[in-house]
Amino acid sequence: MKLGEGVEAAIHCAAMLAGVDGDATIPGAAMAEAFGLSPSYLLKHLNMLSVARILESVPGPAGGYRLARPAEHITLLDIVLAVEGREPAFRCGEIRRNGPARLDVSAYVKPCGINAAMLKAEKAYRAALAEAKLSDIVSEFMTDADPRSVAAGCAFVARHQRPQKSSSTKQA
Amino acid sequence: MKLGEGVEAAIHCAAMLAGVDGDATIPGAAMAEAFGLSPSYLLKHLNMLSVARILESVPGPAGGYRLARPAEHITLLDIVLAVEGREPAFRCGEIRRNGPARLDVSAYVKPCGINAAMLKAEKAYRAALAEAKLSDIVSEFMTDADPRSVAAGCAFVARHQRPQKSSSTKQA
């Protein structure tokens, strides 16, 4: 049972993007620098978030990424599933039917009880992640984290975010 | 997020061992054959279950494995942790402090909120697994599975289990 490092990166990036003004964007390279990550590889993960409609990407200069919807409507489950895939962690290989004395396939129509129990646990896991909204993560960070850390994060966003020319004008 | 195949093998083996009479044992090679698994590799997993005191191993002819305690006191969590390790799936790399503008370490004493949320979800996952007793898995299999499958399983256990000479005599 292991989660790739991309999950941590994706959540941190999403949290950072929650702090931009209006429809401004932050380039992926800037976020890679902020977290000391490999730019090329981080782009892979950010792209998966784009495909999952969690982020929006804007090409060209002044381009980059921004949230595709308000942070209140993005959960950690959304991000984890986008990066890690939607398949369950436990995949039943149906090894019970791999023995030398194989029965007819009709003997295995009932689902494997072990599989059911494992899937039930993962359902609980996902339910807990679905409860964690990105907006909660951000606001908790703002109030609980060390002021220097908060200030540094906000300064970084302010320095790297790029306002868009078209669109309405400012933020909501 | 992925669970190794060893988990499925370990649970199936433990369930099989729950069906032996008294202190009899079943050799690892027999269980590997029953599930069509590589014997050498399955032994690795069975050994981890032994180290975790979930199984007991008996060397020599008439040796093999048996449950170290009643199936009522073995949970899927016990098995999963024994095989996959006890570390959480999400490991916080503290990438927030890896940027170019590093703050003093004192700015990071507060735990990462993202880490806390991920750990909370995994706690729910483990709690659900802790609810699933091996005895439940077995009894559910006995009553719900196809009779042919149950009969085949019981026959296999009866054919391969090996009673122990010493010890009290029979089971409790």
Place this chain on the structure above:
DNA sequence: CTATTGCAGATAAAAAATATCCACGATAAA
């Protein structure tokens, strides 16, 4: 036009999971 950005695909390097083998100690049975 030019520079910057995201994207897709090929590729490579590193790490982990899976699998095999052999020497060893224990032990039941012959």
Place this chain on the structure above:
DNA sequence: TTTATCGTGGATATTTTTTATCTGCAATAG
């Protein structure tokens, strides 16, 4: 006592997955 069977531990190989890099391409603000 001898022999064959079993689990253990270590070394090693194979395969798969993860992580990382690079190149060419399309989009676009200035």
